[in-house]
Amino acid sequence: MEIVSTSSSSRFCEVCGKKAHGxxxxxxxxRACAVFFRRTITTKYNKMKCQEGQCDREKFFCKPCxxxxxxxxxxxxxxxQYNRDDITGQFQLPSPSPSSFNSFIGRPDFLLFCDTDAPNTKILVDVRYLLEEATRILSHGASTPVCGETQLKKFTQGFKYIQLDMNNLKPQEKADQEEIMGKWEYYFLTVTKWLMYFDGFQKLNRHLQMTLLxxxxxxxxxxxxxxxxxxxxKINPDAKLTHMVVRDFLMDIETISFDFSWLSDYSTRDVMSYLSTQNCCNFDIIEAxxxxxxSDVxxxxxxxxxxxxxxxxxxQGEILKVTESFQEILANDLHHYYVEEMNRPRYGLRLAKLMKINNxxxxxxxxxxxKIELGKVFNVMKIEFSHPEMFEDSGYS
Known part of the structure; x- marks a missing residue:
């Protein structure tokens, strides 16, 4: 993952003909056409006809056109675009010369932070290297042999990526650029490794695998x-309610120090409020x-x-068909687990409690x-992504 300045370009947008940036x-x-496409591709405008009756590229476009x-x-x-061609010539993104860097801060393996002195310049998070690493993992398969009588049982062998390892739990007192971007990298690669234990996922073509990831x-x-x-x-009954485990780090959300200056020009309090919009305030998931x-299964x-x-x-579309088939397979396997292994034919109430958490x-x-869309209007986040679909609904887009 790399972050670079996105302030210069001399080629032209293939949609509107104005100056392009990436x-x-x-x-x-x-940027305008990219953001427009991202926000409207799943809306009613996708199937509507011209609203003006005279749209011309040289003059204006209505939204459908x-x-x-x-x-x-x-x-x-x-x-x-995880293997997209490098951009060359005058259109090339500025190279990471020493004068354009303010710091290299203990970067994770696939992440490079490049700041810029321009106060109003958006910073691009380039995730191509991270996607390439995920592709490498997909090519090599699961890290250990996979066996089991059902796909759910095989999938459960990947539970090692979910369970807590107390021996490797480390305290965390700050959350800054290094920690947050390291978290993105950790979870993306962890999910990649975890999915390699599911037969249905392994049988998909690479295109669908990357979409799901x-x-x-x-x-x-x-x-x-x-x-x-x-x-x-569970292991520490006296743990504070403000204790949270993120990755392999233990933090106290009341005392941890946040540094969002690289992420936003708004105050820490405002950014915290913005990022907390996806918290499940009305349902105590941990208690449930x-x-x-x-069980692990x-x-x-x-x-x-x-x-x-x-x-x-x-x-929707093809992805919906694929994921519905996955859910059907796993639901049948869970039924087998409850009835044949646990001798619990009446498991409906327990399953409903599980689904309440997910819902x-x-x-x-x-x-x-x-609120996320409103945040975009007011530019709460001063970063943008080379692959915005990867951060959709993450809170950071």
């Missing part, structure tokens, strides 16, 4: 934090997880169901969208 959704385009022009130029939300990693992250925090509190005391199903249902609702997380995501 490659978005597979097309050389300006502009969206059609984006698609005509080749924009597509499924074009990840880019859409579910941050949803996985939310449940992952709840489950690990629940495990920590403690009460359920779910049940928790694996919980993660898979949450991720696949979210991806299906978000993308609360998804509901928080859907309800946060209006």
């Amino acid at each position: 490659n978005h959704f597979g097309v050389v385009s300006c 502009r969206l059609q022009e984006c698609k005509k130029a080749g924009m597509n939300t499924t074009k990840f 880019q859409s579910i990693w941050h949803v996985f992250e939310k449940l992952h934090q709840y489950v690990r925090t629940m495990s920590y509190r 997880l403690q009460e359920l005391d779910a 049940e928790l694996t199903y919980l993660f898979a169901q949450l991720c696949f249902e979210y991806a299906g609702k978000r993308y 609360a997380i998804q509901r928080a995501i859907w309800e946060s969208r209006p």
Whole structure:
């Protein structure tokens, strides 16, 4: 993952003809057209005809015509560009020369932070290297042999990426650029490794695999934090309610120090409020997880169901068909687990409690969208992404 300045370009947008700034959704385009396409591709304008009756590229576009022009130029939300060509010539992004860097701060393996002295310049988070690493993992398969009588049982062998390792739990006293971007990297690669234990995912073509990965990693992250925090509190009955486990770090949300200066020009308090829009305020998930005391098999199903249902609702079409088939396979396997292994034929109430947890997380995501869109209008975040679809609904887009 790399962050570079995006302030200069001399080529032209293939949609509107104005000055371009980068490659978005597979097309050389300006920021305005890229943002417009991202926000309207799933709206009513996708199927509407010209509203003006006389749209001309040299004059103006109505929204339906502009969206059609984006698609005509080749924009597509499924074009990840994780192996896209380097941009050369005058259109090339500024090279990371020493004069353009303020700091190299202990960067994670696939992340490079490049700041700029220009106060109003957006900073681009380039995730190509991270996507390439995910591609490498997909090519190598699961890290250990996978065996089991059902796909859910095989999937549960990947539970090592979910369970808490107390021996490696470290205290965290600050959350800054290094920590936050390290978290993005950790969860994206963790989800990649986890999915390699599911037969259905391994059989997909690379295009669909990358679509799913880019859409579910941050949803996985939310449940992952709840489950690990629940495990920590179970082992430590005297743990404070403000203790949370994120990745392999233990933090106290009352005392941890946040530095969002690289992320936003707004105050820490405002950014905290903005990022908390997806919190499940009306449902105590950690307490519910403690009460359920779910097995590894049940928790694996919980993660898979949450991720696949979210991806299906978000993308529809082919992705929805794929994720619905995954959920059907895993639901049948869970039924077998309850009835044949646990001798619990009446498991409906327990399953309903599991689904209540997932529904609360998804509901928080859907309800946060209006505030996220408002945040974009007021430029709460001063970063943008080379692959914005990867950060959709993450709170950082």
